[in-house]
Amino acid sequence: STGSLIKKYREKLEVSLLNKDASILVLKIRDYNVGKGVDFLNKLTEVFQFDNLLKKNENANRTIQFISSQLQNISDSLSISETRMESFQSEHQLLDISIQSQQLLEQMKELDKERVALETQNKYYHYLRDYIQKGTGQETETVIAPSAMGIQDPLLNSLILQLNELITEKSGQTSIRQSSQHPTIVRLNAQTESVKRSLRENVENIISQSDMALDNLNKRIRGFEAQVRRLPATERNFVNIERKYKLNNETYTFLLQKLSEAQIAKASNVSDSQVIEEAQIAGTGPVEPKKMIIYVAALLIGLAFPVGIIFLKDFFNTKVNSQEDIENITNIPIIGHVFLNQNEFSSHTLVLDKPNSPASEPFRAIRTKLNLITKGKRNPIIAITSTFPKEGKSYNAVNIASAIALANKSVVLLDLDLRNSALANQFALNSDIGLVNYIIGEATPDEIVFQTKHPRLHLIPAGPIPPNPAEMLTSDKLLKLIEILKEKYDVVILDTPPVAYVADMYQLRDLIDANTFIVRHKFTHKQA
Template sequence: MNHEEHSQPISNSGSFITERDLSSFALSHERIHPQGDEDEIHLSELWHILVRRKWTIFVFFLVVTIIGMTASFLMTPIYRSGVTLLIDPEGQNITDYHDVLPTESAASRDDFYQTQYGLLKSYSLTKRVFQELELADHPLFAKKEPSFIGKLKGFIKNLGKAEDADEEEDEDLAIEKLITEFQEGFTIAPVKNSRLVGVYYDSPDPKLSTQVVSALSQAFINTNLERRYEASAYARDFLKDRLLQIKARLEEAEEKLVEYGNSHEIIDVGENQSQAANELQKITLSLALARESRARTEATYQQMLKTSDKGLSRILQDPMIRDLQESLAKIENEYAENLNIYKPDYPKMVQLRKQADKLKEQIQESVQDIKSAITADREEAIVLEQTLEEKSQEIKAEIKDLARRNIQYQVLKREADTSRQLYEGLLQRYKEVGVSGGIGSNNISVVDPPKIPIDPYKPKITLNTLLAMFLGLFGGLGLAFLFEHLDDTLKRSEDIEKTLGLHTLGIIPLISTKELPDEQSPALINVLDKRSALAEAYRSLRTALQFATSTGAPKKLQITSTSQGEGKSTSAVSLAIQFAQAGQKTLIIDGDLRNPSLHRIFEMDNSVGLTNYLAGNASPAEISQGTIVPNLFMISSGPLPPDPAELLGSAKMISLLSIAQEKFDHIIIDSPPVLGLADALIIGNLVEATLFVVAAGQTRKAFAQGALKRLKAGKSKVIGGILDKFDSKYHGYGYSYDYSGYHYSYGTDEAYDYLSSDHHKPEEIK
């Protein structure tokens, strides 16, 4: 039988496990465990993270709390004394005169108070209080002897300088440092929505704190009064100088104004301009009326020229012409009627014609008179308009000439008026300053005088302790989540499915070594207590393998892991025991020829084993051993060879598996770890399927991915994973092994005697 014939896994029924089986299994896995909502955060998951990292949180919380309390008790007690001041925007006006300092409007009130707060914290005010209280001699501010390093720095700095000058400079610098240190103890706290401000000073000496705030408030009031008085004195001197200058300028301007008016014969410029302007206004109004009349006569004249006599409106409306035309019409009507009776030469007819001709001549004369009147009106309107236009131009020229002559006069007059107003204003202000300058008005007063504090202001031990506890708690939580984020191990079945893409066939609970008698292997709990959580987990794994493929559980199965210590040997033995307890004849082979462990689990001899068959002349019957479990047989590793990979890939290994396949229902090989070794890849090509064991909280994701990638590159059929050493309290949520009435016990004493006795003799391979 060649290697290719055994490279395809064979099931219990003799059929192959195909890629289609694995694909259908993967599809069912996707239906059972959808990949959606990968980023969803479960509250229970956060809770289990806190449970897992509870000692980290507790230790960090305890350390921070202890440090906070210790630091609070070691701090020097600081006492705070304070004074409340009332600062009004303006001082009281004892006189009716305005103060020299500018009054504050509502818009600039905020700036005013910010200025006052800045003055309270100013270096000059602090220095004044420091010197008044002679704090340079106070024990808190006494000059301290510099350290050796300080002396060395001072010596290097003062090289090449005069000794006396250095001493004075150092003393001045030391005083400035003391004043700066003294200034840091002040706190200015304005009372919101009021004119009150609290001034506080913190010091280890309660009496000193009271003295300082009292001196500061009094110094601030005195400084304010001094500043007002100095401003008044400065204003008086300044106004006096300005008055002398303005007075001289006023006298000079008045002299120039009088001289210019006399030389140009200007009596009153304003009156002359008013008369000319009134006359111009009258002429302009008459000119407008004349232009209107001229336009009207012009229109009549043009109409006369364009139309016949009968079409002129003035002719048509004339009553005399209208009477003559009516008489003419009557005669013409009479003539027309008599023409039917008499001939034109009849005397009566001749008389009528003469009367008609006479009326026509009269009408024509009247029309000519009207035309002459229209022409005369037009010429008269034109002459009037020209006359008024000439008069208007004369008045305008007169006004312009007057304005031109009076420009310099007005300039001199305005300068004299301005100088006079300025002089009168400054003179009035000078008198006000002289009266108000000596009055000590004050806008600052003390509301609450300072008191000697009894209790220290800080440290606040209770508050500091609470803050330390708060920081310790939240810092511990943050540290726990940081450690959890940095922890890249696989912890839950979801991690195996998302990271490795494997279906989790079994979740094996963590068993404490204290629960094992005489430090026995956890795998033997499957024999000692079939109702234990461990036995139930492996029984569930066996059932899952039955449904892992369409042909049932693989007949030849390899169990491996990423690295040592992940529980692959325990899983191999436990799974083999479950198959054997189910009545199926099972063979377990220790394929880890570098670090074998099956003989230690079953406490059996390892002098003859797999290597004796692969490298020697031992027969399969000689290397197989029965175990305490019915239907379970074992082939131990035997002596360790120098090259295990060469032996595992030999034809004799293929032959051994072929022989065992005919005798046993299941063959389970405990394979070496994947990383760093080729043994698992070789065995993976000899079996039907591979189970990948992952230790919860121990196997790192990158290593597991690398191991799985090597298995798939070696054409191993990995059908699923086993999550071993799983503790639901620490590694996940939603899993519980709380079987009512079932405990991690090991049965009766008879069960233990049965495990250690030799009365059960397993059947050998014939």
């Protein structure tokens, strides 16, 4: 709509002073269409100047209208008096009049001329008084200047000028309702009323003086008219006719002169403002959008997005991702970090198959730390456990045992994970005999011990899966077997069930000298 379009451009338009001491206004507008923005500013300044000139011409138009109405009246009187004089001269064959009559006519002519000027001014004073008395009805109309009527009163001219300036300023407040109580409107109304009061007092005094001057002038004219009445009848009638003709002629000429002056004044009116420079594009290119800010914002968003995703993933992640996560949970010492690369080496017996590879070094470091932990204990029993299955418990048990065997110590690896046994498969054993067979009395200790790839490393597999694994691990025969193994081997490694999966290991805690807990990166839960 038109209203929304006006509001849009009003919000986009910026008006400011060139500097605080200058009277130059700088107009700016931001628009996606450069040509439209330039055309808008040029048209805005054009309309502003036209509106300013229109307001200045309103006063001149009222002056011209006032004089034209007076001319219309006097024109009819002049035409009638001219016709009467020509008829009188033709009828009485009168070509000239006496010297006395000429003198009277000239004197009365000057007095009539003076009376015409006074009457014209008197009409203007009454117009001015009527304007003031009408009050709010004409608050938006400027007043005809006294100089247009040949009045050169400095005080009156000054008051009229102040009143016109206040009226023009008030009518220029287009963004404020004229009847509102806005501070600007209230101030202008107060100043206007003050000037009108001074003007009213001045005009009343001038009207009184003007009326007195007219009365005095009329008395002098009546004196000359008495002299005219003493002239011969024909000559007297001619003098009266000629006098009236000359009076109308002088009045018509005077009004024509003032009309020409008013029209010239109107034609010479120019706007109070001047366009110093036409609208043009500021700078060398678009001011918006600012590419650098967009690039920086895009870069920051591009960085913030993945950082935010990483942060959210880390915030909602419940898995162990670093050594720091473990240290925040427990004070138990961390004895090593093991790396598994199944693409490079898929066998579970890494230390035995590649004892000199870099991947075997972490197990040697763990072996050293376990020696320090079990220092002073004869033939220690070391348990390897974890939270849940598939965390690398059996893999680490095999390779820790292998690392100890490479140190010329006899080691036996006992598979106590009766529910999910994996050691027999990792060592590729073909026998089904194991710990379960011993506990139920179907095999002797020597029958369940198997040789591995290394002569100092022996293995006792779990055997068949029993229906009651928890009860199996509390059997006295198991305790007796562990005592036998402790006397026979330098180190006993127990591959125990996961602690969060089953509670089987808790029954053997008094026999264990060192417990190694396996934590798998991005797999083990922090809360476990």
